[in-house]
Amino acid sequence: PTSAFTNAFTNAKAGMEGVDREMVKRVVHDMSVNSAHFATESRKEAAVEAKILAMKKRAASIRPSALATIKAAVDDRVARMEASRDLTKTWVHVDMDSFFASVHILERPELRDVPMAVGGMSMISTANYAARKFGVRSAMPGFIAKKLCPQLVFVDSDFAKYKHYASLTREVFKEYDPQFDAGSLDEAYLEISAYCAGKSMTPADVAEALRREVREKTKLTCSAGVAPTRRLAKVCSDANKPDGQMVIEPTRDAVAALLSSLPVRKIGGVGKVLDRTLAAFGIATCGDLLRERALVVALFSEVQSDFLLGVAIGVGGEARPARPPGWAPQRKSLSQERTFAPTADARALAAKIAALAEEVAAGLARENLLTRTVTLKMKRADFEVAQRQTSLPRPTNDAQTISDAALRLFRGEKNTHGSLRLLG
DNA sequence: GCGGATCAC
């Protein structure tokens, strides 16, 4: 597992081993460089660079004595976090392998060995491993993927199918942890310490058994990570994909050994921007993060430094979220948005808004919910996004009321919006 | 309360 781990992690994503990344970068760039999308992305990146530069200036102005004071306080904070470390939980993160693509392969086995992606020329949801060899991946426009891999076959997505197979996997998860947490259709967190004790099985054997059962019941493969925290379990589930697993022993040393060279970008919640920001301060791995803890606390908000310190020492996310019996997830928003051929025709746009309002109202009614606010989302033809929000005098699920509110917001932007490519 | 940004999948 260790060597596979190292190998997989020198690459961006499972299945990308051996991909000529420079070539992929060049093709993606060449296909994009003259587009409005590229221009907007470039502008956003410039804004990120500016923000980072401002942060560097701030860092340079911190007096060494101030940093030393911070350091002492940070060490105190880290010591408290360390004292709270809990190695008694056994978290498993299960993640289906190239989920959407694998579901289609079940019904069309001939697609297993030909490069295939779910989606179309505009956008790809995911790709099978044959396609990943060419650098094809999630969220890549199909026409670029096709340039990377001319033989690439597209398959239309089918959410009813994905939901069906997701429910089959959940039947299995339930046996191992009735309180399992499904983040999305294709993954779940399970806490299996009770199961292991009851069956006198090791966590590794339980993970093997779970994966075997998922395979038998669905004919789909999945990968698993086992660790004392959810965060680390998730890192591990990616390490030996596909159809593999990795276990971190529940000791402080094992956790520290893993973290010392683990790129921060592998941690859930660390995306492109935070990764770039940290990199600007010489922080690439969780080990770097721990070394630079004083700087981290000096530069980031309390919320973010709490998160980053937890990442650095591998604590956080070990407790099962406290939920009263009968608890059901409470949604905070419900939305509908749609991309279309860019148009500036105000009547046509207004009609789209009304249609979206109908759908949202139906969604609210279906879940017996009322909304207190309405947000209108607009994406201009040049991919710039703007949102306008309003609070209603009283909660509603009436389509007309929602539509009227959205149309008021829309008219308020009339002078600025011009041609749009998306409304929500 | 609002609007932009970031992140996950």
Place this chain on the structure above:
DNA sequence: TATGGTGATCCGC
């Protein structure tokens, strides 16, 4: 020719 949809969270007003 062609760059998605849904939901959550945080920051700075």
